[in-house]
Amino acid sequence: MTFQLERIELVIFDWDGTVMDSxxxxxxxxxxxxxxxxxxxxxxxxxxxxxxxxxxxxxxxxxxxxxxxxxxxxxxxxxxxxxxxDPTPTPMFEGAEALFGQLRQQQKQLAVATGKARKGLDRIFAETGLAHYFATTRCADDAKSKPDPDMLLQILAETRLQPEQALMIGDTSHDMKMAEQAGIPRIGVTHGVHGAEVLSQYQPVAVVNDLPQLQRLLTQPAMAFPV
CATH class of the missing domain: 1.10.150 (DNA polymerase; domain 1)
Known part of the structure; x- marks a missing residue:
């Protein structure tokens, strides 16, 4: 059995530790x-x-x-x-906006599934100007907390897509388990909280080290991964 990127219509991103170095x-x-x-x-x-x-x-x-x-x-x-x-910087990870732009050029819908509160995500969107990339978002006060699949199921219902048409990107076991329970393919990113050893326990289709590497994978639509 293989996972084919060309079948994906929706890419869902976690935020903290995946998109933002917070x-x-x-x-x-x-x-x-x-x-x-x-x-x-x-x-x-x-x-x-x-x-x-x-x-x-x-x-x-x-x-x-x-x-x-x-x-x-x-x-x-x-x-x-x-x-x-707290003065600790919270920059976007290198390559984040380039990845969003490339996926939108490929006619993919983008979404966010985050443990942030709605006010927090709205504040970040206002600061970064990134809101326009995303078709929908779900926050901690919109759904049951990760790793419950509730927020992903809500996103699927709103976009009228099946689990196999979506892809979850995250840096923690909570993201991977949430996607696994929703039946959504997933890719782990190791530049946040958990390393490859933890992320690989949830049968991701791939584990990458950073967003540029992720972009190289996701912009090759004919590429297939064994699962």
């Missing part, structure tokens, strides 16, 4: 927020494992005994740190 700021902001909330400061490794989840699920994963009051305070501190105070 992992460092997420880790720093979460650690500072925990400190300000008088909670045990999680390790960088622990924080990286929750990237892609909704904040509610991320908080309960990192801090299982969180009270409602602590949850609210942690949310306020984290948002303030990530949006306003």
């Amino acid at each position: 992992v460092g700021r997420i880790v720093s902001a979460m650690q500072t927020a925990a400190r300000l909330t008088a909670l045990p400061v999680p390790s960088a490794h622990a924080v990286k494992q929750i990237i892609g989840l909704s904040l509610d699920l991320a908080f309960t994963t990192l801090f299982p005994k969180l009270t409602a009051a602590q949850h609210q305070l942690l949310f306020e501190h984290y948002r303030e740190q990530y949006v306003e105070r």
Whole structure:
């Protein structure tokens, strides 16, 4: 059995760690927020494992005994740190916009499935001017958190496409598992959170190191991969 790129009509991107190099700021902001909330400061490794989840699920994963009051305070501190105070850069990964443009030239629809809140994605779109590339988006407050396939199923329903007509691009096990459960082919990118060893556990059609390498794969429509 082979996976053929020419059959794909929709390419769905995760955002943090896949399109945007925001992992460092997420880790720093979460650690500072925990400190300000008088909670045990999680390790960088622990924080990286929750990237892609909704904040509610991320908080309960990192801090299982969180009270409602602590949850609210942690949310306020984290948002303030990530949006306003933390100076850690969050550039787009090299080749992101070139990839989007090339796929649109190939008449592919693009979508985003992200653990970001809607306000966060809207803010990034306003800052980067990238919104026009995407036919639709789903955020953490639009659907059940990854790795539940809900946001992908919503995207498929909206675009009226079948799972085999879509392709998910992500950097975490949450992305790969979500796509696997939705029956959508997937490609892992190792420049974010998880490496090839983790991503390969979810039977991706390919694992790449960066977006230029991904573009070379996705702009060869006659190319087929064994699956």
